[in-house]
Every structure is written in structure tokens, then in C-alpha cells.
Amino acid sequence: AVLATGDPLCHGIAPLLIARLGAAKIEVLPAPSTVQLLCARFRKPWQTLRIASCHGADAGEWLPASASPAHGLYRVLRAIALQPLVAVFTGAQNTPARLARALLAVGHGDDLKLSLACRLQLPDEQLFPDLTLAEVAGREFPEPNVLLLERTRAIRPAALGREDVEYRQRAPEKGLITKQEARVLSLAKLHLAADSVVWDIGAGSGAVGLEAAALVPLGHVWAIEKNAGDASNARANAVRFQASNYTLVEGRAPAHLDGWPDPDAVFIGGSGGELAELIERILGRLKPGGRLVMNFVTLENLATATRALAAAGVPWDLVQLQASRSQPILDMHRLAAQNPVWILTARKEEQ
Incomplete structure (x- = not known):
């Protein structure tokens, strides 16, 4: 006989005994569990x-x-x-x-x-x-x-496409952040599951990675950003949105990637000049069926990426997104065009 407190099937010794001796040889006579007593007290x-x-x-x-x-x-x-x-x-x-x-x-x-x-x-x-x-x-x-x-307050629902101004960010003329429209489409292209492991390369203000974290409640997001100011902003944003399943490393990819688990989905928002090498490394680690989504605003980086994917024999598709937002002018409104963004998506074949 083994004497245990509470219910030995709830974080107790019973699972160990069952594994060692077999369930048929075990009879459990539970007492009120610690959790029952805790809830009763309060x-x-x-x-x-x-x-x-x-x-x-x-x-x-x-x-x-x-x-x-x-x-x-x-x-x-x-x-x-x-x-x-x-x-x-x-x-x-x-x-x-x-x-x-x-x-x-x-x-x-x-x-x-x-x-x-x-x-x-x-x-x-x-x-x-x-x-x-x-x-x-x-x-x-x-x-x-x-x-x-x-x-004491309701759980914050998962958000897809938070307003740009909700994120702390460095603020040149248009802000260093993946804009809401491109962010929503990029997240959709990643095909995230609840337990996905996600990499965010060139995290910037953290907008894509943090929204991904909310969409993978049973998964985890690993992010890297080389700019100290942006990394600081991303960490502040993670605290604001209570993203406990988000880890940010300050550094330059592909450094640090070897210590991360293999991803189900990868987003590249910035590459720091090592794009071809980075794509090769990511494709080697991406799980079968996983997706790589990249955002580009220059023809040169787009060309580098498509060549790297072609060399690896990985099929891809491309979307050009050019959105316009309304802006007031006197007592009327006009549409102000944003810069076009190419959203390049590659999928690693199932083995």
C-alpha cells in the first residue's frame, strides 16, 4: 500500500505506479485533492x-x-x-x-x-x-x-491586423513597421495552426511576430532583430500585449537560429544583406509542409529571393499589394497610396 495526500491521480504518485506496475494492479482510493480544498477554501x-x-x-x-x-x-x-x-x-x-x-x-x-x-x-x-x-x-x-x-478582466481576444499606432515603433516618415494591410495578408499566407512554431526574422517593432503569437496559443514565436532600438520597441510591445509565448533575440540572422526548434512557419521582414544564405538555412530547417513568407519593397531583394528558391527547387507564389488609405483634405477625404509590397510565399513539400 502507498499512502499519498489528496488525489494521487492529480499531480500525484499514481501515474508513476501505474506505469511501473500496470493499471490492473492498482486501486486508487482518493481523498479530497489539494485543488478541491483550495477552491473550497475560497x-x-x-x-x-x-x-x-x-x-x-x-x-x-x-x-x-x-x-x-x-x-x-x-x-x-x-x-x-x-x-x-x-x-x-x-x-x-x-x-x-x-x-x-x-x-x-x-x-x-x-x-x-x-x-x-x-x-x-x-x-x-x-x-x-x-x-x-x-x-x-x-x-x-x-x-x-x-x-x-x-x-479580473476578460481575456484579450486574438487580434489579426491591429492598428499600426498600437505598436511602439521608431518613427521616420511612415514608421518602421509592417503595415496593417501587408501584415494581415502575410499572416494569412503563413497558414498558422494553434501549436505552430514560428520564426520572425527581422522582427522590427514585432508586429507580425506578436500577432502570430496570439494566433498560436499552444505554440511559440522566436524572433530576431539586429537594431537595438527596434528590439527594445518589440520587447515593449510584447509586454503590452502580454505575449508570454514570444522570445526575442537581439542579433543578426542567421546567427542564433541553430538554437531554435525547427519551424512550421517563417516570416522574413528584413534580412540584413544575407538573404540568399538565410533562405537556404531556413529551407533546411523548415518542417515538411511548412511555409516561408517574405516581404520586399525592392526589386533586387525580390530577385535574390526568387533565385534562391529556384535553386532549391521550391515552388513559390507572389502577390503585389498596393493599398491606399483615406486621409482628410479640408472637409473631404482623399486616398493616399502606400508603398507597394511584394509578398513572396514558398511551401516546403511534404516528405
Whole structure:
């Protein structure tokens, strides 16, 4: 016989015993689980609750510039991005304070509240209801503990084609950003799935990659930008849109790509002069059936890209997009043309 607390089938020892001995040899007699007790203490209906755990090896602090799906807090950050109520098993290193700091780092604030139960069912049990992230971030709590994360505002819906002005950006005459019209079509051409791994090469202000992140809630976006000012803007935009499944590296592609997982989709908004080499490297890593979408405003870069695709034997299609936006003139309106953009799409054949 094995004595375990709570329900051993919920983040407990039962799965290990079943795997070792076989389900037919196991009888489970559950007690009220930690999650049941947690929700009972705070009187929270939990039929739609999601459970996440960061009870494990020391994950270290969440640093948005280097954090990835391998980080121990990642599953919790993604859970609250998708669900309004999440129960979290904490740990000795991955404490409530560390989790609160991570949530603040990815852009959460008064949109979340946290209720904490410490030393459940022990004589010195303590409850801490409805705390803010800021209140938790610098505080120690008795262990062991478990917590509820609850949204105070609705989850922001996935956006396709946010207004250009919603993004922090360097601002020459027309702004260094993939314009809304080209962004929408490029994202459509990427054919993203909910769990897609996406690369954003030449991220600029981050507009394409961040909208992709919202469209791949179970996936992740890896972005690279060589300009320090643009990289800073992209990180600020990631915080604004609470994109915990977005990692930005400041650097020049194709450096850093070797450390990323193979992509399902790749967007190139800027290449820094190594376009042909970059396309070759990407095609070697792109998953079968994956898509490469590139935006160009010059004939020379377009020609370089089509030659590279032809040399690799990869079929492509091309769209020229030239949009005009209304502008007021006196008490009337006129259409002001934007620069034409070529959207080049290649698809790697299934093996």
C-alpha cells in the first residue's frame, strides 16, 4: 500500500505506479485533492478551472529576453493566458513571489488577482485571499502552498491586423513597421495552426511576430532583430500585449537560429544583406509542409529571393499589394497610396 495526500491521480504518485506496475494492479482510493480544498477554501466553482504546476527543478527568474517553453514557469504563464481561473502547484524555488514577478514581467498587473492557501489542513493553515501581483512579488509565504490565479478582466481576444499606432515603433516618415494591410495578408499566407512554431526574422517593432503569437496559443514565436532600438520597441510591445509565448533575440540572422526548434512557419521582414544564405538555412530547417513568407519593397531583394528558391527547387507564389488609405483634405477625404509590397510565399513539400 502507498499512502499519498489528496488525489494521487492529480499531480500525484499514481501515474508513476501505474506505469511501473500496470493499471490492473492498482486501486486508487482518493481523498479530497489539494485543488478541491483550495477552491473550497475560497468558495470558487472549479468545473472550468485549469491546473498548472511549477513544482519541480529550480527554473530561475523569468527573463523575457531569454525565456522559452523549457522554463519551469512557462506552463503557468500560458495557462493564465488561455483560462480565466488557474490553480497552481508551487515549489520551494518556484515560489508564489517568483511567479508573480514573472507575470508582471510579461505585462500582467491589475488584470489578475491571486489567492494563496498555505499548509492546507495543518494546524497552522493560513489563507491569503485576493492579493495583487505586486503584493505577492516581494513576499515570502509559509510552505507548502498552492494558489489560485483569477482574471479580473476578460481575456484579450486574438487580434489579426491591429492598428499600426498600437505598436511602439521608431518613427521616420511612415514608421518602421509592417503595415496593417501587408501584415494581415502575410499572416494569412503563413497558414498558422494553434501549436505552430514560428520564426520572425527581422522582427522590427514585432508586429507580425506578436500577432502570430496570439494566433498560436499552444505554440511559440522566436524572433530576431539586429537594431537595438527596434528590439527594445518589440520587447515593449510584447509586454503590452502580454505575449508570454514570444522570445526575442537581439542579433543578426542567421546567427542564433541553430538554437531554435525547427519551424512550421517563417516570416522574413528584413534580412540584413544575407538573404540568399538565410533562405537556404531556413529551407533546411523548415518542417515538411511548412511555409516561408517574405516581404520586399525592392526589386533586387525580390530577385535574390526568387533565385534562391529556384535553386532549391521550391515552388513559390507572389502577390503585389498596393493599398491606399483615406486621409482628410479640408472637409473631404482623399486616398493616399502606400508603398507597394511584394509578398513572396514558398511551401516546403511534404516528405
